[in-house]
Amino acid sequence: MRHGTPVRFTFDGNSVDAYAGESVAAALLAAGYRTLRESPNEHAPRGAFCWMGLCQECTVEINGVRRPACRTECADGLIVRKGTIA
Numbered sequence: 001m002r003h004g005t006p007v008r009f010t011f012d013g014n015s016v017d018a019y020a021g022e023s024v025a026a027a028l029l030a031a032g033y034r035t036l037r038e039s040p041n042e043h044a045p046r047g048a049f050c051w052m053g054l055c056q057e058c059t060v061e062i063n064g065v066r067r068p069a070c071r072t073e074c075a076d077g078l079i080v081r082k083g084t085i086a
Helices: 024-030
Strands: 006-011 014-019 059-062 065-068 079-082
Touching (some): 006 024
Antiparallel strands (some): 059 065
8 A cells, every 4th residue: 555745733732643645534543533523512522424524523623724624635734623613
């Protein structure tokens, strides 16, 4: 299996090693992160579910913009935060 160029980004201030071209959701899963946000009412953990960007369960904040982690490619220096709305 071939991987893209190694890149590094942060998730809630923690460094995550990934490969260019893979989704942020895949990189976070590989790094051991399962919870990408919490539900607004019950604060239940939410993570990648459909892997197509339809369900919005993996919504995170990337460089200040809310986006589905499964539809966003990893790049060096991304600043990713949980998508929980306060």
